[in-house]
Amino acid sequence: AQSVTQPDIHITVSEGASLELRCNYSYGATPYLFWYVQSPGQGLQLLLKYFSGDTLVQGIKGFEAEFKRSQSSFNLRKPSVHWSDAAEYFCSVAAGGFQKLVFGTGTRLLVSP
């Protein structure tokens, strides 16, 4: 069965520092991978997605993610974090031909001044 692991429950980063959020997936076929962000009390906003092609994908708000098949990973990065990036980040893999998304448990990002 498909699964997604986000090993870091909380991460604290200083404003202006770089960020990397880890995501590992388990899926037998070519994965379709997504990163979503959820601000408190809000819905999920799509940051970026990987379907095929270039393994480094660019998203909104200055985020990028790199797909590494050999490591079954799809880590999210940002070179310089802003205070407004504080939120919960979810990695997900599409299963069953896109008919359902399997989510990780999320990583809560805190940004310190």
Added chain:
Amino acid sequence: NAGVMQNPRHLVRRRGQEARLRCSPMKGHSHVYWYRQLPEEGLKFMVYLQKENIIDESGMPKERFSAEFPKEGPSILRIQQVVRGDSAAYFCASSPPSAGGRTDTQYFGPGTRLTVL
């Protein structure tokens, strides 16, 4: 282009009552998905619907929960005889069909936060 709409945003019910959650997909989207997020957890898939059809309900509890997406109007997630354990955020997502009939990226609504007293 309006996004996915959900209402109500907050819903309070007493144990034993019924809860009805509504979702209007984005314009041009014909696929609707419902997910549940329990406190401090990720989202869990519940059901996938197209107009007038339930395609995959593998994540739906066997009792008390039902979903529909009629030809006209919003999708409805219905929970009968709610219990405290039903307290959660319920998110709806929609997607357009991509080429070949396969679905595409899902876009989420703001969610309905259900509290059962």
